[in-house]
Amino acid sequence: MQQIKRWTLLPPSEAAAELANCLKTSPLIAQILLNRSVATTSDCQAFLAPSLHHLHAPAMLPGVMPAAERINHSIRNKEKIVIYGDYDVDGITATAILWHAITILGGEVDYYIPKRLEEGYGLNAEALRQLADAGAKLIVSVDCGITALDEAKSLRNKNVDLIITDHHEWRERESSNDSHLTAGLAPRVQEPLFPECFVVVHPRLPIDPPYPNPYLCGAGVAFKLAWAIGQVHAGGPRVSEDFKIFLIEATALAALGTVADVVPLHGENRTLAHFGLTCLKHTRLNGLRALIASAGLVGQKIDSYHAGFLLAPRLNACGRMGHAALAVELLTKADEGRANEIAAFLETQNRERQTIERTIAEEAIDQAAKFGYDKPDCRGMVLSSEKWHPGVIGIVASRMVNKFNRPAVMIALNNGHGQGSGRSIPGFHLARALHACRDHLEACGGHEMAAGLRLDSTKLESFRAAFCDHAKKMVTDEMLEEEIKLDCLAALSDLNEPVVTAMQRLGPFGTGNPKPTLFCQSVQVAGPPRRVGKNANHVQLQVKQNNTFLRCIAFNHGDWCDQLQSGMTIDLAVQASINEYNGYRNVELEIKDCRPS
Numbered sequence: 180m181q182q183i184k185r186w187t188l189l190p191p192s193e194a195a196a197e198l199a200n201c202l203k204t205s206p207l208i209a210q211i212l213l214n215r216s217v218a219t220t221s222d223c224q225a226f227l228a229p230s231l232h233h234l235h236a237p238a239m240l241p242g243v244m245p246a247a248e249r250i251n252h253s254i255r256n257k258e259k260i261v262i263y264g265d266y267d268v269d270g271i272t273a274t275a276i277l278w279h280a281i282t283i284l285g286g287e288v289d290y291y292i293p294k295r296l297e298e299g300y301g302l303n304a305e306a307l308r309q310l311a312d313a314g315a316k317l318i319v320s321v322d323c324g325i326t327a328l329d330e331a332k333s334l335r336n337k338n339v340d341l342i343i344t345d346h347h348e349w350r351e352r353e354s355s356n357d358s359h360l361t362a363g364l365a366p367r368v369q370e371p372l373f374p375e376c377f378v379v380v381h382p383r384l385p386i387d388p389p390y391p392n393p394y395l396c397g398a399g400v401a402f403k404l405a406w407a408i409g410q411v412h413a414g415g416p417r418v419s420e421d422f423k424i425f426l427i428e429a430t431a432l433a434a435l436g437t438v439a440d441v442v443p444l445h446g447e448n449r450t451l452a453h454f455g456l457t458c459l460k461h462t463r464l465n466g467l468r469a470l471i472a473s474a475g476l477v478g479q480k481i482d483s484y485h486a487g488f489l490l491a492p493r494l495n496a497c498g499r500m501g502h503a504a505l506a507v508e509l510l511t512k513a514d515e516g517r518a519n520e521i522a523a524f525l526e527t528q529n530r531e532r533q534t535i536e537r538t539i540a541e542e543a544i545d546q547a548a549k550f551g552y553d554k555p556d557c558r559g560m561v562l563s564s565e566k567w568h569p570g571v572i573g574i575v576a577s578r579m580v581n582k583f584n585r586p587a588v589m590i591a592l593n594n595g596h597g598q599g600s601g602r603s604i605p606g607f608h609l610a611r612a613l614h615a616c617r618d619h620l621e622a623c624g625g626h627e628m629a630a631g632l633r634l635d636s637t638k639l640e641s642f643r644a645a646f647c648d649h650a651k652k653m654v655t656d657e658m659l660e661e662e663i664k665l666d667c668l669a670a671l672s673d674l675n676e677p678v679v680t681a682m683q684r685l686g687p688f689g690t691g692n693p694k695p696t697l698f699c700q701s702v703q704v705a706g707p708p709r710r711v712g713k714n715a716n717h718v719q720l721q722v723k724q725n726n727t728f729l730r731c732i733a734f735n736h737g738d739w740c741d742q743l744q745s746g747m748t749i750d751l752a753v754q755a756s757i758n759e760y761n762g763y764r765n766v767e768l769e770i771k772d773c774r775p776s
Contacts, residue, residue, distance in 0.1 A: 184772050185660045186752060188698055189214050191667060198223065205678045210667045211685060211695045215445070227684055229453040231427075235391050236416075237407035240400070241384035246342045247407035249317065249377055254286035254412070258316035262290040263302060263324070264507065265397065266498035268439035268491045270322035272432040273344075273401035275466075275510035277321060280405035283425055284412050290511070292504040295570055299598065300624070300631055302327035311337040317377075318342070322397025322436075325349040326624055331375035341376040344400050346383070346442075347624060348610055380404055394443045394691075398436025399451060402429055430455035431462050432510065438483050439491035441628065443691025452687045456481050459490075466509035469522035470494070483687040493522070496529035499570030532571055539567050539575045543589065544582065553583060558659070559612075559650025561643040563590035563597065573600035573629070580604060584661045586612070586650055592636055599632040601625075606658045607650065616645040663752050663772055669697040671727040679755045679766050699724070699751040699768070701776045708743045718743070722751070722768075730758075733770040748776040 192213045199209035201220045212218075217226045225233060237243050253260050260281060264274030274290050281288040291310060293303050301323045307330055310318060317340045320327075325345040334341045373379050382395040395403070406426055409418035418426065434455020437448055444452055459481045462468060471477060474489045481490075497506040509521040543562050547553060552560040560579065567575075572589035579587035580602045586609060588601035603609035609630045613623035619642035623632040634642055674697070688694040705728060708720035716737040721730050731753070733739055743749070753768040 184752075185657075185662045186665060186698070186772070186774075187662055188665045189667065194218070202227075204681055205673070207667060207669055207673055207678060207697075208681050208685075211682070214666050215685075215692060226449075229450045231430075231450065231454060233450045234447045235403075237403045237410065240380060240382060240390055240395075240403045240407075241386050242378045242380040243404055243407045244411070245378045246319075246344070246380050246404055247411045249340060249342060250281065250286070250319065250404075250408050251284075251411045253317045254281060254284050257287055259314045260286055260288045260317045260319065261310050261315040262288065263307075263310075263318055263320045264290060264292050264503075265300065265322040266292055266295045266503035267322070268494045269397040269436040271494055271498070271503055271506045271510065272398040272436035272439075273321035273396075274507050276398060276401040276405050276429050276432050277319060278507075278511045279425060279429065280408050280422075283422060284408065290504075290507055292498075292502070292507055294502050295498050296598075299622075299633060302330040304330045304333050307334055307339075308337070311339045315339060320344060321401050322346070325379070325381065328373070328375070331373055335375045342378055342380065343373060343376050344380040344397070344404055346381065346395055346397055346400055347626065349381075392446050392448065394446075394448055396436050396440040396442045396448075398433045398440075399442075399448065401436075402426075402433040402451065405429060427454070428458060428463060431458040431464070431467060434459065435486055435491060435494070438486040438687070438689060439495070441487075441690050444483070444687055444689040445691045449687065449692060452483065452689075456483065456486060456687055459486070464510065465515045465518040466511070466513050466521070469513075469515075469518035470509065470525070472519075473522040473526045483689050487689070492532075493525045493529050496532045497525055499568075499574075500528045500532055532574075535568050536571050536574055536578075539564075539571060539589075540578050542566070543575055543579055547579065547583065552585070555659075556651075557583075557585060557647075558654040559586040559588075559607075559647050561588045561590065561639075561646050563592055563599075563639060565592045567591040569593070569598040569600075572598075573602070573631075576600055576602040584659055585654065588632070588646060590632075590634070590639065592639070595636045596621075597632075597634045597636055597639060599634065601630050601632070603628045603630075604654070604658055607654055612646065612649050612653070615649050616642055619645055663696060664693075665698040665752060666695045667697060669699055671699060671702060671722070671724040671729050674729065674755050674766055674768070676757065676764060676766055679757055682755060683757065694754050696771060697753050697755065699753055701748055702751060704743055704745055704747045704749065707745050708740050710737045710740050712737070722749075729766060729768055731768045731770050733773065736770070736773075739773065743773075750774050750776045 195206045195210040199206040202223055212223050217223050262274050262277050264270040319342045321344050324343040325347050331341055382390045383393045409422040413419050430451055434452045437452050442448055494506045497503050546562050569591035572591050576587045576589045586603045586607050588599050590597040590599040601609050608627045610625045613630050613632055619638045621633040625631055702722040702724045705721045705723040708718050711717050711719045716735055718733045718736050718740045751770055752772040753770055755768055757764055758767040
């Protein structure tokens with residue numbers, strides 16, 4: 180077994196035993212909570228039993244109350260409101276949340292979703308002009324707009340108010356006479372970030388005190404704005420009973436956006452995800468019911484894996500392969516028949532996306548080898564082709580990062596221009612890296628771990644050189660090693676059904692709250708391992724320690740079958756779960772990595 184991953188065992192805490200006693204739980208569970216900086220008894224109880232009361236008051240979110248008042252003004256006066264959304268899952272669900280909120284309160288509202296392949300990301304000046312000419316009096320952006328300085332000015336000239344709601348990084352002017360932009364936060368809140376628009380709603384605006392959760396996604400911001408709209412409409416902090424029922428239902432949409440956008444799942448993000456995922460199973464929204472049925476999840480408990488890897492890709496497929504407005508229709512206006520029709524179409528789109536993705540990935544891997552990106556001295560990679568579908572390259576960039584463990588930018592070239600999407604590794608801020616290469620780009624923006632760009636094809640090689648040079652300076656040898664963080668040492672006898680069941684209550688799992696990974700030391704292979712799966716690419720085995728036997732599965736490690744032998748003593752990095760089959764429940768370990776003891 181080739182050892183290429185670095186194992187880091189988190190130090191045990193002396194407080195684990197006392198905390199376990201207070202919580203009446205296993206020391207193993209207490210240690211995992213402490214590893215996630217959940218240390219006090221009250222914090223642990225809140226973590227283990229999330230409540231909607233843990234959500235921060237909407238008024239704490241910068242800009243949200245002026246935005247809610249302006250939207251209510253449009254509702255009362257029957258002004259046409261247009262929600263301008265993004266084409267990914269976060270933007271789609273954010274758009275749906277605000278559409279439902281305004282519709283319930285009697286507002287005249289429509290939405291606009293840009294075409295990914297034709298218009299690109301963010302506010303489009305021509306689209307805004309057309310919306311204004313068609314009678315829009317108020318435009319509300321969701322999950323985009325924070326860098327749209329010129330576009331905001333164009334609306335102001337047409338006497339149309341623009342409310343920007345976003346969560347992405349923005350840039351401030353370097354000087355009063357410099358039109359270039361630089362990454363960073365505006366230093367003084369009294370200087371409007373966007374004097375051309377009515378108000379900006381953003382969780383990271385520099386106010387005092389700051390908003391407690393700077394990691395809200397676009398759908399989370401939209402949920403808070405919807406809540407504030409309901410408060411203003413009701414004339415106080417309590418919304419109407421009908422609107423309260425809607426807000427609880429809307430947590431399902433917010434959860435999808437939160438999980439899909441890979442924001443940290445702690446604090447109120449975790450609360451939204453927890454309640455939203457629970458609501459998904461019993462949702463009354465036609466679109467969500469049809470989406471869940473198409474994924475074969477009817478009646479099942481839906482967790483973050485189902486949301487992120489089964490539901491979200493179906494919504495995303497529409498925007499990647501065609502036009503995401505169809506996905507928004509699914510989650511807003513569609514009746515049951517139309518919802519089923521759209522969900523079936525999304526299913527075919529998703530399968531087509533998967534086929535294209537596999538082809539691009541094979542070509543990208545070959546290209547990476549050609550450029551020597553698999554060599555130890557490589558710190559970042561830029562891959563490109565005129566044959567690649569621009570809607571799929573972001574997913575393939577993630578696969579390249581998983582395979583090579585270094586930042587990857589994929590660029591689809593067409594008619595002299597390139598549209599790129601990148602993914603990163605922990606410690607390398609991709610959006611800032613692209614900004615450092617901005618002289619070679621037409622546009623760029625995004626997050627620490629994911630970002631996009633546009634460039635002129637003639638600048639491709641200069642960008643490639645600049646990006647790889649920047650990565651070489653910033654990416655350390657240690658960052659190139661894939662790290663497995665082990666929560667604690669665990670004997671097989673520790674991993675009984677009650678403990679593993681309690682461990683599952685620590686979810687939903689994701690960024691900021693990873694699924695617990697345990698270090699099982701010196702266990703013995705009990706009997707010969709065997710290959711399983713359609714392509715025999717997984718390995719199944721049983722391990723024992725003293726008198727405890729547990730079944731294990733290692734996905735995509737069929738090659739281990741030839742290296743693991745009965746009686747061999749090994750160390751395992753595992754994640755435990757409860758396997759349910761034919762009415763039987765038993766603990767099963769998924770092996771994340773393995774090494775000789």
